[in-house]
Amino acid sequence: MANLQDDIHSSAAWIAQALTSSDYRADFTPQSLWEIDRFFDEHSRDGAAKSGGLLAEGLGARLFAIGSYAGEVVRRAVGGEWVVDDDDPEGEINIELLLQDGTRCWPVHRAMKRFQNGAEDGIAAWLVCMWELHQPCLNGRSVWGSSRNCLGEDIALAAVAG
Numbered sequence: 001m002a003n004l005q006d007d008i009h010s011s012a013a014w015i016a017q018a019l020t021s022s023d024y025r026a027d028f029t030p031q032s033l034w035e036i037d038r039f040f041d042e043h044s045r046d047g048a049a050k051s052g053g054l055l056a057e058g059l060g061a062r063l064f065a066i067g068s069y070a071g072e073v074v075r076r077a078v079g080g081e082w083v084v085d086d087d088d089p090e091g092e093i094n095i096e097l098l099l100q101d102g103t104r105c106w107p108v109h110r111a112m113k114r115f116q117n118g119a120e121d122g123i124a125a126w127l128v129c130m131w132e133l134h135q136p137c138l139n140g141r142s143v144w145g146s147s148r149n150c151l152g153e154d155i156a157l158a159a160v161a162g
Contacts, residue, residue: 004084004091007064012072015065022054026069030077033124036066040114040123047116055115063115064092067108070123071097074107 002010012028019026024035043053055062074080080099085091093112097105113121 003086004095005082007092008068008072008082008084008095011061011065012068015062015069018054028069028073028076030073030127033070033073033127036070036123037114037119039066041119044115044118046118059115060092063111064108066123067106067111068095070111070127071095071105071107074099074105074127 016026016028019035019039024039025032026035039054043050043055049055049059071082075082075097078099080097083096083098083104085094088094093108094106095108097107099105110121110123110126114123
């Protein structure tokens with residue numbers, strides 16, 4: 001019998017393959033998260049799946065898979081581990097990503113919010129902040145090419161203060 005740990009990894013791999021076959025870049029890089037937002041833009045509107053779109057069927061499983069994918073992108077980028085409770089009746093929704101510095105996040109919640117609220121709860125923006133706040137600067141610049149993190153702080157100053 002599969003457990004949530006296994007489900008996270010298999011669902012993330014499954015959605016990456018499905019997205020790739022539908023011409024989305026889903027290669028587990030931080031940059032691929034913009035493709036997740038594009039996917040939501042193209043297949044949902046105002047908290048509902050578009051008729052005939054890729055979220056019109058199996059919505060719960062697909063949101064779990066997208067949350068697992070997004071969380072796995074962050075886990076691979078900044079380090080951390082999945083925390084699950086196989087006895088929780090809502091365990092799929094409540095999977096948690098515990099980052100190395102103790103920060104906790106709930107990627108499936110974020111996927112659900114993105115679906116419900118649209119671009120204002122973007123996956124990429126949220127996870128870019130996770131990356132920027134947990135990644136050392138590279139020669140004074142973020143991996144996104146800016147000298148400021150997602151909070152508008154100068155990276156060199158944020159690194160000294162943090």
